[in-house]
Amino acid sequence: MNTNLFKESPFKTQISFHKLIESLEEIALSDIDYRSNYAKALLKEIEHFPEFRTGIEDLSIIENNKTLIKYLLADLFPTALTKNEIKAVTIPFQNLTFNYSERFTRILKDAGGDFDMTIRDFDEDQFYIVSCILILNTYYKQRFEINKPLFYDIPDANGILKHYRILYNADFLEITPTEKAVSLTTEDFDLLIDNYDDINLWKQKFPKESWYLQGFGIVSLFDATTESAISNLKSNLLKADNDPNSKQSTEIIFRSIFKISDLKVGLIIYNEEENKFIKPPFNKNEITSYILFDQEETVNCEKAFFGCSLSTLIEEKKPFIISNVEKFSTIAGNEELGKHLLKQDIKSCILAPVLKNNKLLGVIELVSSQTRVLNSVNANNLDLLLPYVIDTLERYNIDLQNQIEAVIQREYTAIHSSVYWKFKNEAEKYYRTNDPSKDYIFKEIVFKEVYPLYGQIDIKGSSQHRNNTVKEDLKNQLKTLLNIFESLKSNNALSLLEQRKFEMQSYFNELQLELKADTEQQIQNYIQKEIHPILKNSKVDSDCQLLIDNYFEELDPKTALFYHSRKKFDDAMSIINKKMAFILDKEQVEAQKIFPHYFERFKTDGVEHNLYIGASITPTQDFDTMYLNNLRLWQLQTLCKMELEHHRLKSILPYELDVTSLILVFSSPLSIRFRMDEKRFDVDGTYNARYEVVKKRIDKANIKGTQERITQKEKITIVYSHSYEEAEYLKYIKFLQFKKILEPAIEQFDIEELQGVSGLKALRIKVVNTESSDDKYTYQELLRELN
Structure with a gap:
């Protein structure tokens, strides 16, 4: 006979009352007449059903002899307690119950005929392992402790989910091995105790139906709805914000505690800085507010609730309770709020402040379409729930502030990922050593011996x-x-x-x-x-x-x-800048793979960028100038790609604009320092300042002895100081000419003297106006081609 809820079990199960019958036989031999006579009469009745002693194979025997079985179990199911106890005969963990107490019968009737009584969060593997542990503890006298409570979740007549804790009595059960049983050793016990989740191991040591389970058990339930609901609430509030079932689960829990079938839960957050209430910024599609309804926020707390004074809630920080909204709305001053609630079919509600250290975090809203079901009496149930709501709301606020800080840092004061580690180390040092009685002096963030790369693509004649x-x-x-x-x-x-x-x-x-x-x-x-x-x-x-x-x-x-021509110009500028920045950012992802380096870009009348590469920025990797060469080739290729993209854009721009491109070569390593007052990196030292001077002035410079700008449309200008820099970039240019990216002609010229800077030279080449290629070449490929 298989009475299991699951397909596989280590047990071959038989319902048997043999232990109870043996007990009756002892009573029949006693000297107490009324007890002896009762036992003898009952034993005579069950003589016709030997299966009661040997084991019941056919479950119809139980169904057809309910009354006799009830009498047989009378000592275990006292009539005086049947209306209060929730009790039945069962086989532990298996889907077989009968001989219910009256209260148990009523509970199942209210749940409906379609209700399937299964243990919460109890799957097939758990059933098998727990059954094996029952064998270990009963037959082998081991002490494998599992104290996880088991629950039945059963709805009542109103559809409110009640939670019942399960307790088993196995005094009338016997466990014996079959011929298929595996004999276990001490080593097996040690192995099993260390491998609870290894279902294959358990099935190996306890093969299917390798043990007899004979007799019967008694299951007793007690209503643990409140305790279980609170536990579920804690688990539910710890779930991820994007859990689509979060709000529904929370409302089911609140309904279980308040015993209100249509109870709904809302929430508003208090914004202390602006003295107003707002809808929760997290989980917007799930968490709602019945006070704000279709508004995102209130103007201020004084006008927060439609002109209705809620000093009890805001000032005294006590729940505001309306047990009868219809009656409430007839009182002068309450009409607007009452109408607002009735429009949402709210007939009673509790608005309770959520406080942490007497600081208002928000207001939790409990609403119902039934009059008086929410009132000052059951409002006390919130005392059980609010501690968990408070902790959750505080956690949400902390997470939200962290996310806001992350957005501010990313969008307004970005610290590039390549140098973030050094800022993080300094911040950690501050928290480790900070003495509240002293002002902590932050160490300056400096990266020494780094090589700079600067480039720009500029809108020609933008002014x-x-x-x-x-x-x-x-x-x-x-x-x-x-x-x-x-x-x-x-x-x-x-x-x-x-x-x-x-x-x-x-x-x-x-x-x-x-x-x-x-x-x-x-x-x-x-x-x-x-x-x-x-x-x-x-x-x-x-x-x-x-x-x-x-x-x-x-x-x-x-x-x-009028904003017609300027709009066309501004739109064209925006399109170019956005597209150029997008290409640069996309290519940067690949560039970081060459060697991690510091990168920043700026949108002005065009897009300019700074790169710094060196061992001090990435101390965990060995730096070699080969990475610098690779990055220089990457920079030249990226500017070519940006030039080609602009060439494609020109025909669709609302206002025709040309661009010029420039690269500044600077081969001497320098130091960069984070300026605390400006919250940005800048080159450090007087000598290195020459690099910054050149950057600021070079794009407006002319070819020496002429009035011609060094930059021209559809051409890339490479500014350098030394002959070895010229030789390096001529290699890159010839390589890209070979790849049909640059045109054959190369212009070379001297640049006019700038203020405090002389001796600059330049190369200028034109990009081939063909469809942009996605091919990328490395420095090693260049060397192979040239050699």
Whole structure:
């Protein structure tokens, strides 16, 4: 007979009452007449069913003899206790129960006919191993302790999930080996105790149906709903924020404790800095707020709850309880909040402050569509739950602050991953040695003997383009206004209109000349103060009004000026910068694989970047100048790729812009120091400052003896000082010419003297305007090609 819930078991099970029958036979021989007579009468009845003693193979025998079995078990199931005890006959861990107490029967009836009573979190492997442990402890007298509580989760008539702790009594069970049983040694016991999770080992030592389990057990349940729900709440609140079942599980737990089938849970967070409540920023799709409902936040706490005074909640920090929302809404001052709750079908609610060290963290909301089911009495249940909610909310706040700090660091004060380790070491040292009574002096972050690489791709003539678009927008706006004034008919102030036309024409003529620094501001102030009031206050015919309306629709809402040409220019600048930065960032991922190095880039009128490579930045790896050479070749290839991408973009840009590219070669190692006041790295030392001077001025420099800029569109300019630098880059150029990335012509020239810097030279080459290639070449490949 197989009565197992699971397919495999170490037991061959037989229901038997032999131990109980033997007990009755002893009672029948006693001198106490009423006990002896009762036992004799019962033994006579069961003589017709030898299976009761030898073992029941057919479960229908139990079903057909319920009354007799009830009498047989009467001493174990007292009638006086049947309405209170939750008790039944069972085989431990197996799916067979009968002879229920009245309370147990009622519980199963309320659960419904489809309910399947299974042990919570108890799978097939656990069943097998626990059954084996039962054999070890009973037959082999070992002490394999498992104290994990077992539960049945059974819904009541209202659908509220109740949790019942399971206790087994195995006094009437016997365990004996079959011929298939494996004889175990002390070594086997040691092996098993160290390998609880090895199901194959357990099945090897306890083969399927290798032991007899004869007799019966008694299962007793007690209602542990509150204790179990609190334990589940702790586990649930520790789950990941992205758990889709988190809110549903939490509400089920609260419903179990409050015994309210439609109970819902909400939460709002208190923002102390701005004195307002906000929706939880975590798990937005799961956690809601019934107070804020469709709002993201409140203006301030005084107006937080629709004009209703909640001093009890905010000032006294006690729960605010509305047991009857409909009645509450009829009281003066409460109408708005009452209407807001009723709109969500909320008939009773508890709003409880979540406090940590008397500091308000937020408000937990319990709501129901039933009147009076949430009240001042069951609000005391929150005392059991709030400690876990408080810890969770505090953890969420800490995690949120950490995430915010991470975003601020990433977006605003980034510390590159290559140098993060040194900042981390200094911060750890601060926490290890910091004495609160003294000011800790942070050690400066310096990286010595690093090689710099600098490059840029710049928008050619960006300042002139910007000025031209500003002038074009201002001229178009003035033209439009002059046209409106020509059509403007008014019976009054004709001389004023003429005066304004004259002034606008004068501004228009001024725009034919070079744009001055304050011209745009002057015209903007003039139009807003002198022209717009006339347009808004004049009485005009429908045709003229249409012109005025169209004019105002054309204005930029921020500046009240035309923003047509400038928008095309700004959009084109944005597209170029975004695309160039994207390529540079994408290529940087590969560059870090060459050798980890410090990298930073800036968007200006184009994109420029700094790289520093050396042993001090990555002390865990051996540095070689080969990595520097590889990085220089990578930089040249990346600028080629950026130039090609711009060439593809030019035809689709809203405003045509050209770019120039430049690389500055500096072969002497230098030191970089993190400037604490500026929160950025800068070169360190007077000699190294020459490098920074060249960086700032070189792109505006001319070829020596000419007025020609060293940078030109669709060309890359490489600035250097020494002949060995020239020889190195000529290798790279010839290699990329061989790969059809650069054109054959190479320009070489001297650069005019800069302030404090002389002797600079340059190479200039043009990128082949073909489709961009994704091929990347290493320094080793270059050497193989050249050799």
